[in-house]
Amino acid sequence: MSARIVVVSGSARDESNVHDVVRIATTSARAAGAEVREVLLHALALPIMDPGDSEQAKLASVQEVRRSAAWAEGFILVTPEYHGNMSGCLKNWFDYLYPELAGKFAGVIAVTGGGSGDMSITAVKNSFAWCHGFTLPFHAAARGTDFTDGALHSARVMDRIQRIAYDVARYAPILGRAFDEARSLGDGQASGVAGLH
Numbered sequence: 001m002s003a004r005i006v007v008v009s010g011s012a013r014d015e016s017n018v019h020d021v022v023r024i025a026t027t028s029a030r031a032a033g034a035e036v037r038e039v040l041l042h043a044l045a046l047p048i049m050d051p052g053d054s055e056q057a058k059l060a061s062v063q064e065v066r067r068s069a070a071w072a073e074g075f076i077l078v079t080p081e082y083h084g085n086m087s088g089c090l091k092n093w094f095d096y097l098y099p100e101l102a103g104k105f106a107g108v109i110a111v112t113g114g115g116s117g118d119m120s121i122t123a124v125k126n127s128f129a130w131c132h133g134f135t136l137p138f139h140a141a142a143r144g145t146d147f148t149d150g151a152l153h154s155a156r157v158m159d160r161i162q163r164i165a166y167d168v169a170r171y172a173p174i175l176g177r178a179f180d181e182a183r184s185l186g187d188g189q190a191s192g193v194a195g196l197h
Contacts, residue, residue: 074172
């Protein structure tokens with residue numbers, strides 16, 4: 001059975017180097033045998049999460065974010081690096097989710113102007129961990145100089161993206177099954193963190 005993977009584009013812009021990285025990640029995950037869906041946050045126009053607004057849950061964009069995250073076993077999260085952090089729209093995506101990410105697996109990729117991407121990658125991994133999800137201890141970062149006219153040309157970065165896609169496709173179903181088995185033990189200590197869900 002193929003892994004179910006959602007690739008999230010964390011760019012708020014129509015024209016962004018992030019989009020080519022998303023394309024490569026999606027193509028690579030499919031080559032790894034996964035069933036893949038994309039969530040393109042620039043196209044979704046997800047409103048800023050307002051926990052006091054009960055009407056937000058009815059919006060099509062909010063329902064799509066929650067439905068796709070619930071469907072997924074694994075994620076490839078791609079973010080531009082803004083001021084040493086993930087993009088605001090990707091953080092907003094996280095704000096709508098919690099149980100949909102618990103016990104799931106993610107790979108993280110950053111696109112930077114010139115930095116190393118470490119800060120934004122760490123921020124994404126931290127947010128995923130706080131949702132009780134697990135991340136691949138390997139990541140990729142593409143700098144502006146790695147692109148020509150919006151197309152990634154760095155063989156080294158492309159290799160890392162492809163490895164991430166294969167690993168998410170490989171490990172997400174295994175981790176998901178283990179988490180579900182633990183959750184079936186109930187809410188006692190033997191179920192670990194899964195028992196809290």
